[in-house]
Amino acid sequence: MTTDANTFIGGYPFRHVPHPDPEALVHVLDREEIHRAWVGHLPSAFYRDPGEGNAVLFASLAPWRDRLFAVPSVRPDWPRWEHTLRSVVGRGAVAIRAYPAQWGLAPNHAALAELANACGEAGLPLVLTTRFEDTRQRHWMDGAADLSGATVRALVRAGTRARLVVTAAGRALIEEVHWGLTPEERARVWWDISWLWGPPEDDFAHLLRTIGARHFVYGSGWPLRLAQTPRANLELLPDELRSTPIGDVSSLAGGDVART
Numbered sequence: 518m519t520t521d522a523n524t525f526i527g528g529y530p531f532r533h534v535p536h537p538d539p540e541a542l543v544h545v546l547d548r549e550e551i552h553r554a555w556v557g558h559l560p561s562a563f564y565r566d567p568g569e570g571n572a573v574l575f576a577s578l579a580p581w582r583d584r585l586f587a588v589p590s591v592r593p594d595w596p597r598w599e600h601t602l603r604s605v606v607g608r609g610a611v612a613i614r615a616y617p618a619q620w621g622l623a624p625n626h627a628a629l630a631e632l633a634n635a636c637g638e639a640g641l642p643l644v645l646t647t648r649f650e651d652t653r654q655r656h657w658m659d660g661a662a663d664l665s666g667a668t669v670r671a672l673v674r675a676g677t678r679a680r681l682v683v684t685a686a687g688r689a690l691i692e693e694v695h696w697g698l699t700p701e702e703r704a705r706v707w708w709d710i711s712w713l714w715g716p717p718e719d720d721f722a723h724l725l726r727t728i729g730a731r732h733f734v735y736g737s738g739w740p741l742r743l744a745q746t747p748r749a750n751l752e753l754l755p756d757e758l759r760s761t762p763i764g765d766v767s768s769l770a771g772g773d774v775a776r777t
Contacts (some may be wrong), residue, residue, distance in 0.1 A: 523736030593628035630675035637678030709736025715750035
């Protein structure tokens with residue numbers, strides 16, 4: 518039962534994205550033989566207050582509640598964010614998204630640590646996005662930097678129950694963070710494979726050998742990235758690595774999703 522940990526619905530402010538709707542996502546999952554997906558609302562990353570985006574997300578996914586699971590956004594420097602967190606947890610969120618770079622929050626921002634701890638107390642992982650597009654492709658108005666290793670380290674150290682799923686990270690960031698954490702801290706960080714290179718660089722195979730498959734989960738970055746990429750990279754792994762399955766984010770979510 519494979520889960521795509523990194524998908525979105527909704528438009529992107531810097532370029533046209535065709536068919537960024539849940540119906541199209543379900544068709545993509547069927548085509549790629551993926552059973553379900555964690556879904557964020559893409560425009561919410563660029564809203565000052567992502568609350569309205571969360572409402573759209575839950576309403577849009579309702580007809581596919583057995584396949585598409587909501588990962589709403591909570592901005593911890595916004596008034597009444599604790600109320601927002603309780604509300605989305607009550608509506609069945611499987612994880613929480615935050616966008617420190619897009620919201621201008623420094624790695625040591627106290628509110629980020631509070632959010633990570635609150636998610637841990639609620640039994641939900643916090644999902645972070647390293648980037649939406651390569652810096653060479655970005656619109657000149659898109660001034661947010663990539664997620665920093667300092668932010669990831671600070672959040673995993675915010676509390677012993679804080680669990681992070683970091684999406685769209687490359688080999689450099691993964692190695693910077695992983696080898697800078699204690700074994701206990703590393704056990705609470707997972708990385709999706711949407712931005713890892715397969716052959717000829719073979720970054721993905723290298724990381725599986727050195728860091729271990731359990732730290733990685735399936736993720737595509739759809740609709741901003743091709744959904745075929747992670748499956749192709751899995752199929753192109755050397756034979757000795759194909760028999761070691763990567764992790765699945767469903768085990769990180771509480772409630773019914775983890776049991777299905």
